[in-house]
Structure formats: C-alpha cells, structure tokens
Amino acid sequence: MNIAFVTDSGTGKSKEYWAEQGIYSLPLQIEVNGHSFDEEENIMIPDVLNYLHANVPMKTSLPKLGEIEDLFESLKEKGYDTIFAVPICTGLSSTMNALEMAANMLGLEFIGVDCYTTAVVQGEMILTAKKMWESGHSIDEIVRMLNRIADSCDTILLVDDLNHLKQGGRLTPMAAALGGLLKIKPVLHLDMETEGRIDALAKVRTMSKAQDYVINRLKEIGV
Known part of the structure; x- marks a missing residue:
C-alpha cells in the first residue's frame, strides 16, 4: 500500500x-x-x-x-x-x-x-x-x-453575531435560533458530540461574560 x-x-x-x-x-x-x-x-x-x-x-x-x-x-x-x-x-x-x-x-x-x-x-x-x-x-x-x-477536543467560538454562520447553514437549529434573540452573546462550540456542526454551549448577555464563561470552562477541564 x-x-x-x-x-x-x-x-x-x-x-x-x-x-x-x-x-x-x-x-x-x-x-x-x-x-x-x-x-x-x-x-x-x-x-x-x-x-x-x-x-x-x-x-x-x-x-x-x-x-x-x-x-x-x-x-x-x-x-x-x-x-x-x-x-x-x-x-x-x-x-x-x-x-x-x-x-x-x-x-x-x-x-x-x-x-x-x-x-x-x-x-x-x-x-x-x-x-x-x-x-x-x-x-x-x-x-x-x-x-x-x-x-478529546472541543472547539469554542465567540462571535458578535451569527449572520455569517446562519447564511452558511453551518449552525444547528438551536444555535441558529439564538441569532434572533436580542442582547444574547452565545458561546458556540463544535466537536464529535455535535457531529462537527456548530452548536450552542451557553448563552450570556455580554461578550465579557462570554469570555469569563470560556475561561472558567477551561479551568474546570484543567487546561
């Protein structure tokens, strides 16, 4: 071979x-x-x-x-x-x-x-x-x-809006639905569990809170 x-x-x-x-x-x-x-x-x-x-x-x-x-x-x-x-x-x-x-x-x-x-x-x-x-x-x-x-891997995404991702059809229905909610900053991720599609991991009100969520998650898993 x-x-x-x-x-x-x-x-x-x-x-x-x-x-x-x-x-x-x-x-x-x-x-x-x-x-x-x-x-x-x-x-x-x-x-x-x-x-x-x-x-x-x-x-x-x-x-x-x-x-x-x-x-x-x-x-x-x-x-x-x-x-x-x-x-x-x-x-x-x-x-x-x-x-x-x-x-x-x-x-x-x-x-x-x-x-x-x-x-x-x-x-x-x-x-x-x-x-x-x-x-x-x-x-x-x-x-x-x-x-x-x-x-063993999980890719986490922080975005200001979901317009590009929604247009490309690369979001799960749940994640796409968050795009219509006002004042929501979704924390997104993709991994084997989501079958490589972008899904919602958490939803918070501000980008700073989204960043805090990611930092705390990394601490929890020992990164």
Whole structure:
C-alpha cells in the first residue's frame, strides 16, 4: 500500500508548509464580491479578517473539483494507490465526499477520517497519521488514534453575531435560533458530540461574560 496523505487549507497552513511535511493540501474556496479565491494562496487570513471587520459578505466552499481530480491523477501517476485524508469536518463542508468521489473515479482506495472540527486539530491529526504510518502502525491503529484525538477536543467560538454562520447553514437549529434573540452573546462550540456542526454551549448577555464563561470552562477541564 502506497499512501498519499491529504488535507486542506482548513488547517490554517499553506500548501507549501504541508509539502515540507510530505503531505498534500488543497485550498478551500472563499468567495468575496462574486470573486472566488484559493484560501492560503491568493487570499490570506488577514484579508479575511479585514473583510469581516468591514462587514463584507463572504461565502466559503470546498476545493475546486477539477483541482481535486488533478491532484489525485498526479498522485496516481506517482505510484500512490491509496488516499488517506483528514479534511475540514463533514459538519462544515462536503469536502470529504468530494475527495472520496474523486478517488473512486480514479480507482484509488480512499480512507477518510472526520476531525469534527478544523484548524489546529485537523492539522495535528493528518500529521499524526503520517508519522504513525511511517513508524509502522497499521491503518486501524492510526484511525483509532485519530478518533481518540477528535473525541478529546472541543472547539469554542465567540462571535458578535451569527449572520455569517446562519447564511452558511453551518449552525444547528438551536444555535441558529439564538441569532434572533436580542442582547444574547452565545458561546458556540463544535466537536464529535455535535457531529462537527456548530452548536450552542451557553448563552450570556455580554461578550465579557462570554469570555469569563470560556475561561472558567477551561479551568474546570484543567487546561
């Protein structure tokens, strides 16, 4: 079995960074004013933050299907027969399904593990998978370890409003309903229990109280 390890820009790292780790990364898409950009390539995190502060509407989507197919074709030509992927979680994106479909079309075996979040956890999981494989661990052992990592993590979000998240359909119904309540600052989270969708963890009246809630929660779990 010759495995290519694949992730996406949800990790917050560039394609060049992952190439240095021997891992392949695909850019998620960010649409601004009708123009689509490759995340971490021609639109960077500071750009996204500037658009958010300026209340510029943005949409996100999975990597371009043609780019996924091109990558997998090149991997097959290099002698890889298996794709091991840890993309952004299925609760936020259909990237996993697109990767699996592309692999199947090319006759490549596909192994995908849901990180139930994104960012740091996603990056750590794909890196762990590659290191374990190189150390002689079996696929079953690797998948069990990655699931343990995912199960141990909880991503907490503090936002001023839910407009962007509601428009993208990435909230659970309960969390979305909070967006209509006045003077409520919901503390949001996503993890394995929420199946990678953003759910309400708590609701408070001010951002300072939301911050206090998060700090106290971290203390409770011993962070």
